[in-house]
Amino acid sequence: MREMSTDMRNLRVSPINQAMFSVSGESSSFVVDIKNRTCTCRMLQVDQLPCPHALAVFASMKMDPYEYCSYYYTSEAFRNTYQETIFSVGNPAEWTVPNDVHDIVVIAPNQKRSCGRPTEKRFRAA
Ligand SMILES: [Zn+2]
Known part of the structure; x- marks a missing residue:
C-alpha cells in the first residue's frame, strides 16, 4: 500500500454521493464505492x-485504509496460519524405522490396462 500511495498523488477525487467517488487521473477515471468496497x-x-x-x-476522507484490507493480509492471520505445530520429516537417513515396517515391499497393483478410452459397461435398452 505504501508503494501504491505514490501512484495516487496525481489523482483527483470528486464525490458522487456519500459512498461513491469518482477518481480521475491523467487519462482514466474510476468509481470507488466505499460502502460496497468496490x-x-x-x-x-x-x-x-x-x-x-x-x-x-x-486520504481525502481521512479514513483508515487498513480497515479496507482483507484479514488475510494481517500479521495476525499469518501467525495463525503457522500456529499449529509442524513436524518436519527430516533426513530419511536418520529415520528410525522398525524392521517389520522396513521389510514391507509396496509395489503397484498388478493390473493391465488397455490403452485408449475404456469401453462403457452400460448398454442402452433395445
Ligand atoms: Zn481502483
Whole structure:
C-alpha cells in the first residue's frame, strides 16, 4: 500500500454521493464505492487490498485504509496460519524405522490396462 500511495498523488477525487467517488487521473477515471468496497479497476474487490484510487478517497476522507484490507493480509492471520505445530520429516537417513515396517515391499497393483478410452459397461435398452 505504501508503494501504491505514490501512484495516487496525481489523482483527483470528486464525490458522487456519500459512498461513491469518482477518481480521475491523467487519462482514466474510476468509481470507488466505499460502502460496497468496490472500485471499477476491480483491485479492491478482487485482491481485497485498496487500490491507488481507493487510497486517494481514504486520504481525502481521512479514513483508515487498513480497515479496507482483507484479514488475510494481517500479521495476525499469518501467525495463525503457522500456529499449529509442524513436524518436519527430516533426513530419511536418520529415520528410525522398525524392521517389520522396513521389510514391507509396496509395489503397484498388478493390473493391465488397455490403452485408449475404456469401453462403457452400460448398454442402452433395445
Ligand atoms: Zn481502483
